[in-house]
Amino acid sequence: MTEKSAIRFEEAEHFKGIVLTAIGLSCGLLAFFIRSSPMLLTMLALYTLYLMTGDRYQWIYIWRRTFTRDMLGLKVLTKTMLTISFWERKGKSVVARWSEVAKWSPNKKAFVMGDRALTFREGDELSNRMAWYFKRQGFKSGEVIALFMETQPEYVFLWLGLAKMRVTTALVNSSLRGSQLIYCLRIAGCKAVVFGDEMIEAIREIQSEIPDIPIFQFNSPERLHSSILSDTTHLSAELLEMPSESFNEVEAAKPRDTLLYIYTSGTTGFPKAAVITNIRFLLIPLGVYSSAQLNTNDVIYDPLPLHHTAGGVLGAGQAIILGCTVVLRKKFSASNYWSDAAKYGCTATQYIGEICRYLLSVPPGPNDRAHRVRVIIGNGLRPQIWQEFVQRFGIKRVLEFYGATEGNSSLVNLDSKVGAIGFLSRMVSSIYPLMLVKCDEITGEIIRNSDGRCIRCGPHEPGVLLGKIDAKKAILTFSGYADKTATEKKMVRNVKNLGDVYFNTGDIMVMDHLGYFYFKDRTGDTFRWRGENVSTAEVEGIVSTLAGLKDAVVYGVKVPHVEGKAGMVAIADPDQKLDLTNLAKGLKTSLPPYARPLFMRIMPEPPLTATFKLKKKELMEQSFHLNIHEDPLFFLNQNTGEFVPLTQDVYDDIINGTIRL
Numbered sequence: 001m002t003e004k005s006a007i008r009f010e011e012a013e014h015f016k017g018i019v020l021t022a023i024g025l026s027c028g029l030l031a032f033f034i035r036s037s038p039m040l041l042t043m044l045a046l047y048t049l050y051l052m053t054g055d056r057y058q059w060i061y062i063w064r065r066t067f068t069r070d071m072l073g074l075k076v077l078t079k080t081m082l083t084i085s086f087w088e089r090k091g092k093s094v095v096a097r098w099s100e101v102a103k104w105s106p107n108k109k110a111f112v113m114g115d116r117a118l119t120f121r122e123g124d125e126l127s128n129r130m131a132w133y134f135k136r137q138g139f140k141s142g143e144v145i146a147l148f149m150e151t152q153p154e155y156v157f158l159w160l161g162l163a164k165m166r167v168t169t170a171l172v173n174s175s176l177r178g179s180q181l182i183y184c185l186r187i188a189g190c191k192a193v194v195f196g197d198e199m200i201e202a203i204r205e206i207q208s209e210i211p212d213i214p215i216f217q218f219n220s221p222e223r224l225h226s227s228i229l230s231d232t233t234h235l236s237a238e239l240l241e242m243p244s245e246s247f248n249e250v251e252a253a254k255p256r257d258t259l260l261y262i263y264t265s266g267t268t269g270f271p272k273a274a275v276i277t278n279i280r281f282l283l284i285p286l287g288v289y290s291s292a293q294l295n296t297n298d299v300i301y302d303p304l305p306l307h308h309t310a311g312g313v314l315g316a317g318q319a320i321i322l323g324c325t326v327v328l329r330k331k332f333s334a335s336n337y338w339s340d341a342a343k344y345g346c347t348a349t350q351y352i353g354e355i356c357r358y359l360l361s362v363p364p365g366p367n368d369r370a371h372r373v374r375v376i377i378g379n380g381l382r383p384q385i386w387q388e389f390v391q392r393f394g395i396k397r398v399l400e401f402y403g404a405t406e407g408n409s410s411l412v413n414l415d416s417k418v419g420a421i422g423f424l425s426r427m428v429s430s431i432y433p434l435m436l437v438k439c440d441e442i443t444g445e446i447i448r449n450s451d452g453r454c455i456r457c458g459p460h461e462p463g464v465l466l467g468k469i470d471a472k473k474a475i476l477t478f479s480g481y482a483d484k485t486a487t488e489k490k491m492v493r494n495v496k497n498l499g500d501v502y503f504n505t506g507d508i509m510v511m512d513h514l515g516y517f518y519f520k521d522r523t524g525d526t527f528r529w530r531g532e533n534v535s536t537a538e539v540e541g542i543v544s545t546l547a548g549l550k551d552a553v554v555y556g557v558k559v560p561h562v563e564g565k566a567g568m569v570a571i572a573d574p575d576q577k578l579d580l581t582n583l584a585k586g587l588k589t590s591l592p593p594y595a596r597p598l599f600m601r602i603m604p605e606p607p608l609t610a611t612f613k614l615k616k617k618e619l620m621e622q623s624f625h626l627n628i629h630e631d632p633l634f635f636l637n638q639n640t641g642e643f644v645p646l647t648q649d650v651y652d653d654i655i656n657g658t659i660r661l
Contacts, residue, residue, distance in 0.1 A: 062426075066514050069415050070425035076290045076414065077432060084283050084474045093253040093278040094320065095163050098124070099246075101323045104296070110319045111153040112344060113328040116221070118153040120323075125244035126154060130161025132242045133235075141166035141250055144188050144261065147307075148172040148181075148203070149196025151330045152220050155306045156316050158194060163259055164247045170261040170273060171307040177202050180270060182209055188261045188273045188482050194218055200229050207231070255279040255474075261482060262309055262405050272486050274406035275479035276313065283474060284309070284403075285317030291412045292348060292375050292399050296323040301341050301349040301373075303329040309405040310352045310378065332612070334358040338367040338393065346371065351378035353612030354551065356389050361549040369394040377401070380612070382541045383419030383518075385549070390416075402517070406490075408478050408503050409434050409467030411517055420516040421509070432475065435502075436463035436511055437495070441533050444506065444523025446492060454495045459513045462520050466492055466502035478503045508535075525616070527556025527565040530594040534567060539595055540614070543569055546586035547578060551606035553614045554597060557623040561657050568599035570619050570631075572606035580634065580643045588641055598661060599624040600634040600643055626651050 087097070106121035118126070139145065147159050147169050159169035170188040172181070174196075181202065185193065190213060195203050197219045207215070207229075216235040219226050228234050253259070259278045263271035294300075300318045304311030306328070318324040327344045329336070337359055341349055351359075355378070375397040381389065390398060402421040403410035411422020411434075424434055437454040438447040441462060449455050457463035469491070470476035480487030495502045508520045520526075521535040528534070536554040543552040551572035556565030571578060580600075587596045601624075607615040622628050624635075626648060633646035635654070638661070644650070653659040 062514060066423075066425065069423065072414050073412075073423065073425050076287075076412070080283070080287050080290050081431075081475060083286060084279065087282055088255045088279055088474055091252070091254060092282070093163075093255060093257065094259055094281050095160070095253060097282060098127075098160060098320050101319075101321065104323050108323075109325050111156065111316075111326050111328055113151070113153050113330065116153055118157070120319075123153075123157045123160075126157040126239070127161035127164060128244050128247045129239045129242035130158055131164035131247035131249075133238055134162060134167065135165050135247070135249055139165070139167055139191065142168070143191045144168045144170055146170045146172050146185055146188070146190040146193045147195075148174065148193055148199055149218065150174045150198055151306050151311070151328050152196070153328065154218070154220065156312070156320060158218065159260065160320070161247075163253070165250050166253050166257070168258050168261060171263070171312060173263055173271065173307050174199065174305065176271075178205060182206050183270050184263055184273070185210060185213065187270075192216060194235060196220070197223055197226050197228075200227075203232075204229060253278055255282075256477075258479070260313075262307070262312070264405055272406075273482035275481060276309075276405075277477075277479050279474045280477070280479065281313055281317060282321055284313050285321045287410065287412075288314055288377060288399070288401070289318060289322050291401070291414060292377055292397075294318070294322070294324065294348060294375075298324050298347045299345050300324055300326045301329075301337075301344070301346040302326050303332040303337065303340070304350055304352055310350065314377075315350050332358075334362050338371055341371040341373055342367060346373055348375045348377060349373050351376060351381065353380040354608070354614070355612055356381045357385060357544060357549050358612075360385055360389055360392065364392070368392060375399055379403070379421065382544070384541045384545045386418045402507075402519070404505060406479065406481065407467065407505055408469060408476050409465055409505050413516075417516055419518055421519050422517050423515045424511070424517065425515055433468040435466055435495075436461070436509060437466055439464040439508070439523065441508055441521070441523070441526040442528055446504075452494060453497075454492070457511070460510050462508050462510050464523055465505040465507055465509050465517075466495060467505070468495075469501045469503055525555070527567070529556065529564045529566060531564075532592075532594040534595050536616075539567065539569070539591065539597065542590050543571070543583075543587070543597070546583055546590065547571055547573075550578065551608070551614065553607060553616055553619055555616050555620045557599060557620070559661060560655055562661055566599065566661060567595065567597035568601070568619075568624060569597040570601040570603055570607065572603045574604050578602065584636065584642050587636075596636065598636045599646070600636070602632045602634070604631070624651075 102120045102124045107119050109117045110120045110123050111118050145162055145167055149155060159171065162169050170190055172184050176184060192214045194216045195218065197217055203215060215232040217228055217232045219236040224236055255278050257278055258275050259281050260276040261273040262276050263273055300315060302311055302315030304315060306312040306316060316326055319326040327340065327346055329340060332355065373395065376395050377399045379401050381398060381400055398416045400413040400421055401411060411424065413420045413422050436457040438457055439445060440447065444464065446454055446464065468476060469478045490504050492502045492504045494500065506523050508523055508526065509517050510520055511517050519537060521537045525536045526533050539554045540552050543554065544550060553570045555568055557568045559566050607619065609615060624633055624646065626633065634643040635646045635650055637644050
């Protein structure tokens with residue numbers, strides 16, 4: 001729903017309220033004068049109060065529309081907070097919670113992938129062997145060991161074993177290579193690396209540059225006797241010699257102790273190692289478990305990488321913390337998503353980023369509804385395809401949420417409101433203090449008033465989301481990154497009062513009158529053209545839909561002698577089926593002139609992060625310059641409204657100002 005249509009809807013609802021008020025007031029007056037039914041007198045009092053509340057957006061009108069939603073939100077928040085508070089008072093860590101869960105049903109499958117599975121008992125034994133081994137190797141509590149491998153059932157139990165001896169594990173993105181891989185090992189201060197045998201080549205490339213870091217190779221059971229990289233330890237074989245009895249050689253971890261480092265995938269620059277404490281790992285799966293109304297009999301489909309929060313904490317945590325069975329897949333496959341869900345009897349599935357769009361791009365088939373999934377959980381379902389998605393795949397409930405790996409500002413869409421990433425109720429505003437504040441959408445700089453305080457946004461006003469940091473409350477903590485400088489950059493001080501501190505999400509959103517939040521853009525992604533702000537996220541959604549659900553990255557590019565930045569779009573078209581004529585026509589009818597991309601780049605493959613987010617940094621640097629790459633470039637002719645090849649002559653005319661934009 002667009003902002004204008006939302007406002008029209010609100011006005012229609014208000015008009016209906018006014019009519020009802022007039023009727024009620026008439027009945028009430030009649031009842032008063034004829035001294036009849038007390039019920040009519042009550043109606044008079046209520047409707048009179050309604051009229052006295054002022055404009056159409058006052059609290060009684062909003063309460064009438066949001067009461068059911070807000071009560072559900074209050075229930076979920078209260079349940080989560082009380083449980084986390086109880087666990088923290090008891091000094092519970094992830095290892096302590098796991099020791100309870102593993103005893104519930106020891107022969108139940110914890111993780112399933114393909115034809116392999118590990119039960120809760122088998123997983124616990126593997127984690128014990130891991131702890132005993134690294135204890136005997138001389139590693140100490142507080143040290144950091146990197147885990148570098150693709151998804152497999154053993155993955156979680158390897159870091160869980162290290163956690164039993166209070167060693168922090170850095171979950172390194174399995175797609176990293178070369179300098180970025182070395183950077184991630186160094187920034188977290190890793191004392192060793194455990195890598196999967198499928199990562200041999202990546203480790204071999206950097207082995208000579210990390211001579212001070214011991215390397216341990218883990219071969220999965222089906223490849224136990226595969227080759228071993230030189231100068232490494234065959235960890236799989238060593239673990240077989242270790243005892244499987246419970247490990248209790250060190251003092252138990254505390255709730256606020258660091259459990260993991262998870263690297264922010266980001267779309268620009270080097271990854272940052274976000275600190276995941278024990279209490280945060282407990283909180284994330286629990287919050288989703290409560291919000292999705294899951295139970296221990298549920299089977300969760302998690303096709304996301306385990307080195308990321310969505311797959312490795314939110315998804316895998318349903319097994320580790322709540323006792324559900326979690327089905328894994330080494331790499332996401334759009335064509336196998338629903339067949340996997342049906343095969344393993346999944347009742348809940350996960351998505352992230354552009355996954356839902358990829359699922360829609362698969363031709364309809366018998367597996368679309370041959371599943372038992374009642375809720376799909378994730379973030380990134382674009383409003384443009386929301387209704388089509390739930391109708392085609394028969395999804396009863398979409399639990400779209402918003403949250404960052406390291407952040408304290410989470411939102412959840414509990415009632416499947418189309419397009420919303422969550423809501424904030426007045427009932428919990430003091431318990432869970434989030435706020436949208438005005439900012440420069442281009443630079444992301446927060447705007448302050450004459451007193452130096454941030455300015456709260458009104459309904460439908462775009463702003464950056466901030467979350468109050470309160471170390472006393474687990475849900476409001478911000479543990480930051482391994483790099484303390486990066487931590488400080490995410491903190492905003494003196495927001496409402498002198499001395500307060502908030503976490504800056506860096507995301508621009510709008511909130512409607514009912515408290516629903518809608519994602520607009522990342523700060524810095526919005527650009528200004530022809531005196532108007534252009535949201536790249538909004539344009540990407542429209543371009544992708546017009547292009548047949550293809551990947552589309554929108555960004556602003558500087559043109560000489562022209563104020564602002566012109567829009568440019570990079571579209572992945574591996575099959576070379578993009579219809580430029582229809583795309584140009586669609587842009588003309590779907591977007592105002594200032595928001596239409598003037599330049600276009602056709603790419604052979606999508607520029608995606610490991611978490612299915614679209615990269616932009618390199619594309620922005622290359623702009624619409626010729627001869628930097630071999631991808632075809634096009635220009636939107638202002639006279640004909642059609643895309644034409646960006647030849648050297650056209651390029652020169654744009655640079656020289658002969659072609660006016």
